[in-house]
Amino acid sequence: MPNEYGGTMRLFDDPVDAGSKRESLGAGAVVLRGLAIGHTERLLSAIDQVVSNAPLRHQTTPGGFRMSVAMSNCGPVGWVSDESGYRYDSNDPLSGDPWPDMPDCFSSLAQDAAVEAGFVRFEPDACLINRYEPGAKLSLHQDRDERDFGAPIVSVSLGVPATFLFGGLKRSDRQRRLPLRHGDVVVWGGPARLRYHGILPLKEDRHPALGKRRINLTFRKAR
Ligand code: MD6
Ligand code: FE
Numbered sequence: 545m546p547n548e549y550g551g552t553m554r555l556f557d558d559p560v561d562a563g564s565k566r567e568s569l570g571a572g573a574v575v576l577r578g579l580a581i582g583h584t585e586r587l588l589s590a591i592d593q594v595v596s597n598a599p600l601r602h603q604t605t606p607g608g609f610r611m612s613v614a615m616s617n618c619g620p621v622g623w624v625s626d627e628s629g630y631r632y633d634s635n636d637p638l639s640g641d642p643w644p645d646m647p648d649c650f651s652s653l654a655q656d657a658a659v660e661a662g663f664v665r666f667e668p669d670a671c672l673i674n675r676y677e678p679g680a681k682l683s684l685h686q687d688r689d690e691r692d693f694g695a696p697i698v699s700v701s702l703g704v705p706a707t708f709l710f711g712g713l714k715r716s717d718r719q720r721r722l723p724l725r726h727g728d729v730v731v732w733g734g735p736a737r738l739r740y741h742g743i744l745p746l747k748e749d750r751h752p753a754l755g756k757r758r759i760n761l762t763f764r765k766a767r
Pocket of ligand 2: 685686687741
């Protein structure tokens with residue numbers, strides 16, 4: 545069955561569809577529990593490769609604050625924040641070089657997840673790598689620096705679990721809280737594309753492969 549986002553609706557689109565690992569977060573948004581688990585080793589070695597060329601760094605917000613989450617990027621463009629604002633840039637401001645290529649295992653996972661969520665032909669040109677250490681957080685925000693809100697966002701969680709805040713289209717809308725664990729993938733787009741969201745301060749915990757850290761990969765079509 546075609547759905548309103550140009551994709552295919554699954555037969556059972558219940559909030560928690562029996563026996564599966566799919567949790568709906570409302571129209572256009574879904575958590576695919578554990579989808580990335582089998583890709584852990586490849587993803588982690590690709591992440592190491594990317595950040596050895598474009599190191600994780602704490603960017604500055606336009607208001608002059610140091611972000612607690614350390615970030616890097618790969619792909620044609622990367623998300624950058626500094627005193628002059630937020631933007632996508634084809635070069636790493638630290639080195640002046642283009643961002644590292646997006647590893648194949650990144651793009652194929654992102655595309656598979658998008659299809660699984662009903663968004664066909666997702667071709668991300670940006671992958672933001674977020675590293676959380678204990679206490680790091682991401683305040684409530686919308687993702688709105690992209691040129692086209694027609695494409696969904698695919699977000700992959702690795703390492704220590706975090707609490708995700710998921711609100712509505714207005715900052716003041718009520719938020720739900722849900723855990724994102726190692727291997728979980730969130731896809732949202734269509735009517736959910738501009739919903740407010742954030743990450744609560746990371747708790748002390750330990751993951752066998754990532755120690756105290758959480759890594760999030762966020763794939764977008766920025767241009
Ligand atoms: C994070 N994620 O999970 C931060 N944005 O570390 C995001 O800000 C985000 O997970 C848009 C769509 C999905 C996300
Ligand atoms: Fe976001």
